[in-house]
Amino acid sequence: MPNAHLPHQPTARDAIRAILGDDPDNLLIQLETEVRAEAADELRRAPLPTVHDNEQAQTARTVRSVDTRLVAQGMHSDYWIPATTEATPLAPLWDVAHKSTAWLDTANGSSDxxxxxxxxxxxxxxxxxxxxxxxxxxxxxRKGVTHRRSDVAAELCDVIITAATALHAFTKDPAAALDDHARRISQRIG
Incomplete structure (x- = not known):
């Protein structure tokens, strides 16, 4: 018979509940919402690419600066756009995808x-x-109309960013891989 007079000994589950609360799924939803909001804010604040006389040198300096910070934090630098990549309207997409990849690699690793x-x-x-x-x-x-076209557009953007992040696992230069693939499709459709 267990000792009924002994106080309750905390378990690992109790410790997890103390950190996450009673509803860890709700916490994950809140965290995902916060991460999306931060990413959207960063995209809104990001300067639009500009054309400089010495654009390649500017890009190289930016990439080296980002690489140095990543290496200092123990993150892989092969995920960043090489210095020869031109600035494109998709630069904010790749910036978020690179940051997301580095963040996920640090938190979860990069296993199969x-x-x-x-x-x-x-x-x-x-x-x-x-x-x-x-x-x-x-x-x-039962629910009726609950979303707008802008909600669908935002969800489609999430798919694009998520796919761009996943693409990092299959190529060292995901931006170039997408550009090459888009060119091939463009040639097929005329």
Whole structure:
């Protein structure tokens, strides 16, 4: 018979609840919302690319500066755009994707399992696109119209950023890989 007079000994589950609260899923949702809001704020504040007479030298200085900070933090520098990459309208996308990749690599590593999780995340984000579209069209009679076109657009942007982040696991220069692929598609469709 267990000693009923002994006080409750804290378990690992108790410690996790003390940190995360009773609803860890809700905490994860809150964290994801905060990360998305911070990423959106960074994108809004990011300066638009400008053309300089010496654009390559400027890009090289920026990349070296970012690489130095990443290496100092123990992150991999091969995820950053090489100095020869031109500034494009997609620069904010790749900046967020690079930061996201470095953050995830630091937090979760870069194993095959982690790669699979990042690919599954694309599917989860695509599901959110469909949920927003269903909400926009009012297809759920119980809920009615719950979303706007801008909500669907925002969810599509999440899919793009998530895919750009996952692409880092398959190429050292994801921006160039996307550009090359887009050029091939453009040639096919005329």
């Amino acid at each position: 399992h982690e790669t699979a999780m990042r690919l599954m995340k694309i599917c989860e984000e695509a599901g959110e696109v469909m949920a927003a579209y269903i909400g926009m069209t009012g297809q759920n009679p």
